[in-house]
Amino acid sequence: MxxxxxxxxxxxxxxxxxxxxxxxxxxxxxxxxxxxxxxxxxxxxxxxxxxxxxxxxxxxxxxxxxxxxxxxxxxxxxxxxxxxxxxxxxxxxxxxxxxxxxxxxxxxxxxxxxxxxxxxxxxxxxxxxxxxxxxxxxxxxxxxxxxxxxLLAIESERLRVTLNSIGDAVIATDKDEKITFMNPIAEMMTGWVMHEAVGNHISEVMQLRDATTKHKSLNPISIALKEQRRVAMALNCQLTSLNGRIHRVEDSASPIRDEKGNIIGAIIVFHDVSESIAMAVKMSHLANHDQLTDLPNRILLHDRVAHACQVSVRNGFLVALMLIDIDHFKYLNDTEGHHVGDQIIKLVAKRLESIVDLNTTLARVGGDEFVLLLPDIKSPCHVDAVASDILYAMHQPFRVDGREFNLTISVGISINPTDSDSAELMMSHADAAMYKAKEHGRDRFCYFSDDLEHEFHQRQNIDKILRNALENDTLEVHFQPKLSLKNKLIIGAEALVRLRDEEGSLISPLHFIPLAEETGLINKLGHSVLKQSCRAAKRWLDKGHPIKVAVNVAAKQFTDPKFIESVAQILEDTELPSGYLELEVTESALMSDFDETSRILNGLSNLGLSIAIDDFGTGYSSLSYLKLFPVDVLKIDQSFVKDMVDDKQSLDIVKAITHLAHSLNLRIVGEGIETQAQLDTLISLECEEGQGFLFSKALPENEFENLIF
Missing domain, CATH: 3.40.50.2300 (Response regulator)
Structure with a gap:
């Protein structure tokens, strides 16, 4: 001050x-x-x-x-x-x-x-x-x-000098509110010079208005004289100078009394707080809004959700909360760079803003997560309509730097008071519903339910078990034999990761593998599996059983810039000759960036290991990469193997894959062989290798060794 x-x-x-x-x-x-x-x-x-x-x-x-x-x-x-x-x-x-x-x-x-x-x-x-x-x-x-x-009487000149030197504006009036004195700061802020202002009414020189309504405000001097007390300037007050410049002002006025206590005038002291108010407004906005999109952030959203829930209790309407998550955004952000990722986030925000009405709150609560708050919902059908509109709007491509990006979203919906009675529960339930939408294939919306809540807690438990297993190195690797279909000899094994719960029961990979990908644990998990697999293959080799081990590589592992270095280090640490390692990659993992994929595959191939395309035939990629990339093996997806005996279309696909592999001089492996008829068909198509329950399921390491030793 x-x-x-x-x-x-x-x-x-x-x-x-x-x-x-x-x-x-x-x-x-x-x-x-x-x-x-x-x-x-x-x-x-x-x-x-x-x-x-x-x-x-x-x-x-x-x-x-x-x-x-x-x-x-x-x-x-x-x-x-x-x-x-x-x-x-x-x-x-x-x-x-x-x-x-x-x-x-x-x-x-x-x-x-x-x-x-x-x-x-x-x-x-x-x-x-x-x-x-x-x-x-x-x-x-x-x-x-x-x-x-x-002391005022004998110190008039000294007082005038002092008043002219201080940093606040000072105006004095007589008891009729007519100006008797102004200091230079007051002259600057009002636009009046003192010799012209003296004798004028204070309201003429100080043009005060409410900063919001623009209505004229009564000068504090008028109130101070009328009520014979000190008066603070009204809140939210602005002063318009003679030249039209506007100042936000504050402080107070007080009556001036003589030695006998009689009021002889009044004085007002004020200063410009425009910058302080602007800074306060800016800081408040920054504290409650996302800096990238300028949308409300989690703090402001929580207040609005809580208020909407309170109002809904009184008016009997529903409140809907939609958690919107961009599918595979981390993969896009990692491969395209944060600049592109940020631009896409801003474009998604603008598109969502164009859909919703003024009564709806759109907030950004995380990297690629948005929340839509719909208050005063009279019918659940309206929620369906909004969610459908959002999904449809996201199907239109997004353009960044002249390139088009196709996105989908997963939406989780919680309804108050149907399944939530607080802002915290609504966010938690919407989060659970959103993960359900992802598990069902993404590009859809799901509502929260009791079953979904159970799955959400189960998911949290699995995440905890997985993290503990990675920290304590207790993940298990089982091995499924891979056989030569001609002589039924074991020539290889596919390494499959297994996770056990607190009671020792196995948790399905369908539950913890996607979770590892979504939580960023997949690289650490893949590293553990690869190291254990190479260590096992080296032990078999040392005991006179040269068996190639195949290890699956997740798409997110494949985009790790240090992946080649990590594989080379594991081969060096375990002393396994690289010819006994095969990495299985899905089609979709190869198609994000041709140049980067080519660099990684060639780098891996230069290490001396082999590359297999897993689940071949189920992807959406061009076949040209088979000729351009250093691919060694095609694995026919088990869905085709399962149906080819009774379904001509599946059989034709298997025939096409085997023909393609032979023409490109690639090895071919049939997956999921469960019946003799399936085996006979693959042999007739000259498929060299196969695996499946007809031969053996995936076995713990010691049981697998009983088969080969």
């Missing part, structure tokens, strides 16, 4: 300091405790939780400031203020109202009854502390002014 008039005119004093005392009146113990803690280091704090108690303590302790709640259990805060102002002993106390009411009538009443300031609940403690501090300063300055009035 700038130094005020009353601070600079005290010329000769021994000790002008005195202890401050503040009375806090509120019937909520928590509010009393919080406010007392915020103010206890700047004043002695006294508390009361009733109106009558407040009056008694005010008379007893004579506080300088009272923070007064309007709603009290015995009498209202407005009545308390009225009684204090009518009591000569307490009439000079500064009353600051604190209330949850936001209607303007309460603000008008509080000012009419003598209140100095008005603070809205929930209380911003920093703002409250600043305002109380300012008013305490004014109290100090008021005391100093009274002390200095005896």
């Amino acid at each position: 700038f130094n005020f008039l009353w601070e600079v005119i005290v010329l000769t004093t021994v000790d002008q300091s005195f202890a401050h005392r503040v009375l806090i009146v509120d019937d909520e113990p928590t509010s009393l405790m919080i406010l007392e803690g915020a103010l206890s280091d700047i004043a002695e704090v006294i508390c009361s939780d009733t109106g009558f108690g407040a009056i008694e303590k005010a008379q007893q302790f004579l506080p300088e400031i009272i923070l007064l709640d309007i709603e009290l259990p015995d009498i209202s805060g407005l009545e308390v203020c009225k009684r204090l102002k009518n009591d000569p002993k307490t009439s000079g106390v500064t009353v600051i109202f604190i209330t949850s009411h936001n209607e303007s009538k309460f603000e008008h009443l509080s000012l009419e009854l003598g209140g100095i300031d008005y603070i809205q609940k929930p209380v911003d403690l920093k703002v409250c502390r600043l305002r109380v501090g300012n008013h305490l300063k004014l109290k100090t300055q008021e005391q100093q002014l009274k002390h200095s009035q005896r």
